[in-house]
Amino acid sequence: MDEALFEKIEQYLNGELSREEHLLFESEMAANEELASLVKLYDTVETEMKNNERNREDEMQLKKTLEQLNETYFKKEESEHRGNIKFKEEISPVESPKFEAPRNDTKIKRMMWTKLAVAAAILGFIALGVTWYLHNLKDNPQIAVNNNQPDSSKTVTKPDTTHVNNPDTAHLQENIPPPNLAKENKKAALGHQPNQEVLFASNYKRDVTPDDKEGPLEDAFYYYDKGDYKNAIAAIDGADLNNTRGPETDLKLTTFYAHYYKAQSYIADNDVVKAIPELKKAISESPDSSLQIKAQWYLALAYIKTGDLKPAEELLKHIAENSADLEHKSKAQLLLKKREFEEALLKKRKN
Amino acid sequence: MSHSNTINIHSDQKYINALLNNDRSLLEELYRKYSGKIKGMILKNNGSEDDAADIFQEGLLCIYNKAKNENFTLTCPFDAFIYLICKNKWLNVLNKRVTSKVTFTDVEGYNLTEDTVKLAEVCTLQQDRKNLLEEKLAELGESCKKLLRLSWSGKSMNEVADELNVTYGYARKKKTECMGKLIQLVKQSPQFKSLKW
Numbered sequence: 001m002d003e004a005l006f007e008k009i010e011q012y013l014n015g016e017l018s019r020e021e022h023l024l025f026e027s028e029m030a031a032n033e034e035l036a037s038l039v040k041l042y043d044t045v046e047t048e049m050k051n052n053e054r055n056r057e058d059e060m061q062l063k064k065t066l067e068q069l070n071e072t073y074f075k076k077e078e079s080e081h082r083g084n085i086k087f088k089e090e091i092s093p094v095e096s097p098k099f100e101a102p103r104n105d106t107k108i109k110r111m112m113w114t115k116l117a118v119a120a121a122i123l124g125f126i127a128l129g130v131t132w133y134l135h136n137l138k139d140n141p142q143i144a145v146n147n148n149q150p151d152s153s154k155t156v157t158k159p160d161t162t163h164v165n166n167p168d169t170a171h172l173q174e175n176i177p178p179p180n181l182a183k184e185n186k187k188a189a190l191g192h193q194p195n196q197e198v199l200f201a202s203n204y205k206r207d208v209t210p211d212d213k214e215g216p217l218e219d220a221f222y223y224y225d226k227g228d229y230k231n232a233i234a235a236i237d238g239a240d241l242n243n244t245r246g247p248e249t250d251l252k253l254t255t256f257y258a259h260y261y262k263a264q265s266y267i268a269d270n271d272v273v274k275a276i277p278e279l280k281k282a283i284s285e286s287p288d289s290s291l292q293i294k295a296q297w298y299l300a301l302a303y304i305k306t307g308d309l310k311p312a313e314e315l316l317k318h319i320a321e322n323s324a325d326l327e328h329k330s331k332a333q334l335l336l337k338k339r340e341f342e343e344a345l346l347k348k349r350k351n
Numbered sequence: 352m353s354h355s356n357t358i359n360i361h362s363d364q365k366y367i368n369a370l371l372n373n374d375r376s377l378l379e380e381l382y383r384k385y386s387g388k389i390k391g392m393i394l395k396n397n398g399s400e401d402d403a404a405d406i407f408q409e410g411l412l413c414i415y416n417k418a419k420n421e422n423f424t425l426t427c428p429f430d431a432f433i434y435l436i437c438k439n440k441w442l443n444v445l446n447k448r449v450t451s452k453v454t455f456t457d458v459e460g461y462n463l464t465e466d467t468v469k470l471a472e473v474c475t476l477q478q479d480r481k482n483l484l485e486e487k488l489a490e491l492g493e494s495c496k497k498l499l500r501l502s503w504s505g506k507s508m509n510e511v512a513d514e515l516n517v518t519y520g521y522a523r524k525k526k527t528e529c530m531g532k533l534i535q536l537v538k539q540s541p542q543f544k545s546l547k548w
Contacts, residue, residue: 002531003524003527003528003531006527006528006530006531006534007523007524007527009527010523010526010527010530037548038534040548041534041537041538041548042530042534044480044548045484045530045533045534045537046503046530048477048480048481048484049484049488049499049503050503050505051416051419051420052416052481052484052485052503053500053503053504053505054504054505055416055419055420058373058419059412059415059416061373062370062373062412062415063408063412065373065375065378066378066408066411066412067408069378069379069382069386070404070407070408072382073382073383073386073387073390073404074386074390074400074401074403074404074407075400076400076401208490208492208493209492210492210493210494211491211492211493211494211495211529212492212494290497291493
C-alpha cells in the first residue's frame with residue numbers, strides 16, 4: 001500500500017494542496033486512469049460513509065419499526081425458532097409470467113431443468129427422511145416435549161447430559177439420520193439445547209486482535225490469531241505489561257487488552273467461567289467507554305452461557321441505552337427482545 | 352395519480368416522509384398497501400417469505416438513505432418505485448443463486464421515465480456499496496474502525512485526535528493508513544467491479 005499516495009489523495013480531496021500541486025495532481029490523474037479511479041473510489045467511500053455515520057442512529061430506529069412491521073406482514077419461517085422442519089424448495093418451476101430466462105439462451109433453460117430434476121430427487125429423498133424423523137419423534141415423547149418447551153432452568157443447575165444438554169448424544173439416541181437430514185437435524189438438535197445455549201451461540205463471535213499488535217502482548221496476539229488459546233493465555237500471563245513504549249495511556253490500554261484477550265481466549269476455549277473475572281477486570285480498567293461496552297457485551301454473553309440471566313439482563317439494558325458503541329447497542333437491543341431470552345428469564349424468575 | 356412528470360412531486364411523497372420521520376402509522380399503511388405485491392413478486396420467482404421480508408425492508412432502507420442524503424423527491428407512484436428497487440435487488444440475489452442471467456419481463460402497467468428506472472438502479476447500487484463498505488470496515492481492527500468512524504462523524508481531524516488522545520499528525524497518518532486498508536479490502540472483494548464506484 002502506497003501511504004504517500006493515499007496522503008496525497010486525502011490532501012487533494014480536502015483542498016489542502018497548493019495551487020501548483022493541485023494542478024499537477026489533476027494532470028497526473030488525466031494521464032493515469034488508474035490513479036483517477038482510485039481518487040474517485042476514495043472520494044466515494046468518504047462521502048458515502050459520512051452519510052452513513054450521520055444517519056446511523058435514525059436508520060437504526062427506522063429499522064426497528066420495519067422489523068416490527070415485518071413480523072405482521074410477512075410470515076416468519078418457523079424452523080428457525082421452533083426446530084420444526086419446513087422444507088423450502090430451492091428451485092421451483094420458473095413458468096411465471098414475470099420471470100423468464102432469456103429466450104435465446106437454451107443452455108440456461110437446460111441447466112434449470114437439470115437443476116429441477118436434481119431438486120425433485122432431493123425433495124423426494126428428504127420427504128422419506130421426514131416421515132422417518134416424525135415417526136421417531138412419536139416414539140420418543142421426551143424429545144418431542146423438549147423440542148417445544150426447552151426446560152432451561154433444569155439444565156442449568158443440574159446438567160442432564162443424557163440428552164438435553166448434549167446434542168451429540170441426543171443424536172446417537174435417535175439413531176443416525178440419513179445424510180440428507182443431517183442439516184435439519186442440527187437445527188432440531190439446537191431446539192433441545194437450553195435457551196441460553198442458543199442465545200449464546202447465535203450472538204457470540206470471537207473478537208479480532210487490535211491493528212497495532214506491537215508491545216508486550218505481541219506473542220499473545222500471535223497465538224490468539226492462530227486459534228492457540230492455551231498459549232495465548234500463557235503469553236498474557238508471562239507478559240511484562242509495564243514494558244510499553246509510550247505514555248500512561250498505553251499502559252492502561254495494554255492492561256485492558258491483557259484481561260480482555262485472556263477472557264476472549266477462555267471463551268473461545270470453552271471455559272466461560274474463567275472468562276468472567278477477567279472481563280470484570282477489563283471493564284474496571286478500560287481506557288474508554290467503547291472498549292468498556294465491548295467487554296460488558298462479552299460479560300453479558302458469558303453470564304447467559306452460565307445461566308446467570310439477571311446480571312446479563314442488567315448489562316444488556318445498560319449497553320442498549322448507551323450510544324458509545326452503536327454496533328453493540330443494537331445487538332443488545334435485539335438480544336433483549338429475543339423470545340428465548342424472555343422465556344429463560346421467566347423460568348428463572350419462577351424458580 | 353399517474354400524471355407525474357419530472358417536476359411534480361407525487362402525492363406518495365408522504366411515504367418518503369414517513370420513512371424519514373419513522374412515522375409508524377403511515378409506515379403501517381405503506382406495508383398494508385405495498386408489501387403484498389412485493390411478496391407476490393418474490394414468491395412467484397423462487398423466493399420465500401423471509402426473502403420477501405428482507406428484500407422489502409432493504410428496499411425501504413434504500414429509499415430512506417437516498418432521501419436522507421440527497422433530498423430526493425418522488426415523481427412516480429411509490430409502489431412502482433419500490434417494485435423497481437425490489438426487483439433489482441431480487442435479481443441480484445437470483446443471479447448469485449443460479450449463477451446465470453435471469454430477467455423479469457417488465458414492470459407491468461407503469462409508465463415510467465428513464466430517470467425513474469435509473470434512479471432505482473442507483474439506489475440499489477448505493478445500498479450495495481454501503482453494505483460492502485460496512486462489511487469490510489468490520490474486518491478492520493478496532494483502532495482503525497474507531498478512528499474512521501470518528502472522522503466520518505463530522506468531527507475535524509483535530510477533534511478526532513483530541514478524542515483519541517493522540518497528536519494531530521498521528522491521527523492524520525493513521526487515517527490514510529486505515530483508508531488504504533479499507534480500500535484494499537473493498538477492491539479485493541468479488542463484488543467490487545459490479546458496484547460502479
